[in-house]
Amino acid sequence: xxxxxxxxxxxxxxxxxxxxxxxxxxxxxxxxxxxxxxxxxxxxxxxxxxxxxxxxxxxxxxxxxxxxxxxxxxxxxxxxxxxxxxxxxxxxxxxxxxxxxxxxxxxxxxxxxxxxxxxxxxxxxxxxxxxxxxxxxxxxxxxxxxxxxxxxxxxxxxxxxxxxxxxxxxxxxxxxxxxxxxxxxxxxxxxx
Numbered sequence: 124x125x126x127x128x129x130x131x132x133x134x135x136x137x138x139x140x141x142x143x144x145x146x147x148x149x150x151x152x153x154x155x156x157x158x159x160x161x162x163x164x165x166x167x168x169x170x171x172x173x174x175x176x177x178x179x180x181x182x183x184x185x186x187x188x189x190x191x192x193x194x195x196x197x198x199x200x201x202x203x204x205x206x207x208x209x210x211x212x213x214x215x216x217x218x219x220x221x222x223x224x225x226x227x228x229x230x231x232x233x234x235x236x237x238x239x240x241x242x243x244x245x246x247x248x249x250x251x252x253x254x255x256x257x258x259x260x261x262x263x264x265x266x267x268x269x270x271x272x273x274x275x276x277x278x279x280x281x282x283x284x285x286x287x288x289x290x291x292x293x294x295x296x297x298x299x300x301x302x303x304x305x306x307x308x309x310x311x312x313x314x315x
Contacts, residue, residue: 173222
């Protein structure tokens, strides 16, 4: 990014803060206006979870979104997050890259349907190839008694959200909390 673009962005942020608006920097945190020329920065600490699904499973995806949000996570669902006019393909790739977890909602409908769910899953597998081997990133969920694709099932354990939604969800939350604790413990201090 060149200096002129950086300056314009800084000016936009400063103006928003001067008007009393909070400014969220996706994946980092939120700037809140303060007195005079000061501001307060609150880092984002809630784990971000990308939810991948097919349109036919939107009801279950929304339920999952609400359930994760209630448990202190930051779920990302296209129907909730995408803005009018936004380049949705780029926004989805960015959301997958910056998420702490990628939750793939498998169902009889999703495993045989072509489209964005399959693309998102392939992109997430590419992203997962870049993280440490023992990190949990992709969490496959079964919404019904479907066959999880072999490429996933032979490498990654899945969790069933049926017949007992709450039991399956509790396991998902437990895994994510454990992984976040492990990541925090293994985080090295920045050089400087």
